[in-house]
Amino acid sequence: MKALLFIETDGEKALGGSLELISAAKALDAEGTAIIAGNRDIADTVADLGIPVIFTNTAADCDTLTEVLSQIVREQNPDIILLANTTLAKDIAPRIAGRIGLGCVSDVIGMSKTDDKVIYTRPAYGGTVLEQIEVDGTAVVTVRNGSYQKPEAASNAGVTEKEVEIPASVVKTKIINIVKEISESVNLEEAEVIVSGGRGMGNAENFKLVKELARVLGGVVGATRPAIEDGWISRAHQVGQSGKIVSPKLYIACGISGATQHTSGMSGSNYIVAINKDEDAPIFEIANLAIVGNATEILPIMIEEMKRVKSE
Structure with a gap:
C-alpha cells in the first residue's frame, strides 16, 4: 500500500x-x-x-x-x-x-x-x-x-x-492581509493538558479557578459554549462541535454537564476527570474519574495540592 x-x-x-x-x-x-x-x-x-x-x-x-x-x-x-x-x-x-x-x-x-x-x-x-x-x-x-x-x-x-x-x-482567492487576534495563539488541538469550565462554574470570578488550575498544570484553558456566551472567556477556547476537536492526555471538565455538543469534541481524550455536583450528569458516563461535588469548592483544593506536589 x-x-x-x-x-x-x-x-x-x-x-x-x-x-x-x-x-x-x-x-x-x-x-x-x-x-x-x-x-x-x-x-x-x-x-x-x-x-x-x-x-x-x-x-x-x-x-x-x-x-x-x-x-x-x-x-x-x-x-x-x-x-x-x-x-x-x-x-x-x-x-x-x-x-x-x-x-x-x-x-x-x-x-x-x-x-x-x-x-x-x-x-x-x-x-x-x-x-x-x-x-x-x-x-x-x-x-x-x-x-x-x-x-x-x-x-x-x-x-x-x-x-x-x-x-x-x-487561484480564485488572493490573500491581501492577515489580521490575527491575540486569542488565536490558543492551541487547544495540540495541548497535552486541558482544563475546561462550563455553566456550572457559576460566574466569571469562579471561572478564574479553571484558568488557575490550567496554569499550575501547564495546560490550556477550554470552555463550553455557555461559558463563552456569558463572556467568561473568548471563543478561541471553545471545545465541541462548534469549537475545537481535542484529544489531550488529560482533560479536566469543571462544572460541565456533558451535552453531546461538547463531549463530541473531547471524548477522544486519553484520561478524563469530571467534576460536577449532579451525580447523574452525562459527563460521568465518559469520565475515567468522576468527582461529585461543587467545582468551586473542589478546584481550590486541587490547585493547592498540585502546587504542593510540584514544589517537592
Whole structure:
C-alpha cells in the first residue's frame, strides 16, 4: 500500500497532528511519502523521522495547495492520501477528491486493514455512535488529532525538491492581509493538558479557578459554549462541535454537564476527570474519574495540592 501524507505547517514548524500521520501510515503497513510546501527546513526535520519528503516551494493558500496536491496525487497514484483534520485540510481534502474522482472520509479516529481493504472509523451523530466506512479505490482521509502517537526520530529518509507549475486560473482567492487576534495563539488541538469550565462554574470570578488550575498544570484553558456566551472567556477556547476537536492526555471538565455538543469534541481524550455536583450528569458516563461535588469548592483544593506536589 502506498500513502501520501500532507504535512501541514504554521510556517515555522510542522503541526503535531500532521506528524501523527506518519504513525498512521505505519499502522497500515503503508509505504509513506510526505509532502511539505513552503519551508525547506521543516522538510529536513520531517525527513529525520524516517519518511521520504517531497518538498515544493509554493504558497500555502487553499487554492494553491489543492492544485499542488492534486498534481502530485496524479503522478504518484497512491492508495490513500492522509491529512490532519485541520480547518485547512477540511477545505482541501474534498476538493482534491472531487477534482480527481476519489473517495473522501473526514474526522477519522482509527484505521484498520482487512483483506487489503482499509476500514475507516469515525464518530457520527455528534459522537454518539462510531461508524465504519469502506471506500472503493483511493481515498482522501482527514485524521483527527491525537488518534495516533507522534513518531520517533529515525534515520533521515531524504528530501526531493519538486517544481510545481500553478496555473493562474486555479487561484480564485488572493490573500491581501492577515489580521490575527491575540486569542488565536490558543492551541487547544495540540495541548497535552486541558482544563475546561462550563455553566456550572457559576460566574466569571469562579471561572478564574479553571484558568488557575490550567496554569499550575501547564495546560490550556477550554470552555463550553455557555461559558463563552456569558463572556467568561473568548471563543478561541471553545471545545465541541462548534469549537475545537481535542484529544489531550488529560482533560479536566469543571462544572460541565456533558451535552453531546461538547463531549463530541473531547471524548477522544486519553484520561478524563469530571467534576460536577449532579451525580447523574452525562459527563460521568465518559469520565475515567468522576468527582461529585461543587467545582468551586473542589478546584481550590486541587490547585493547592498540585502546587504542593510540584514544589517537592
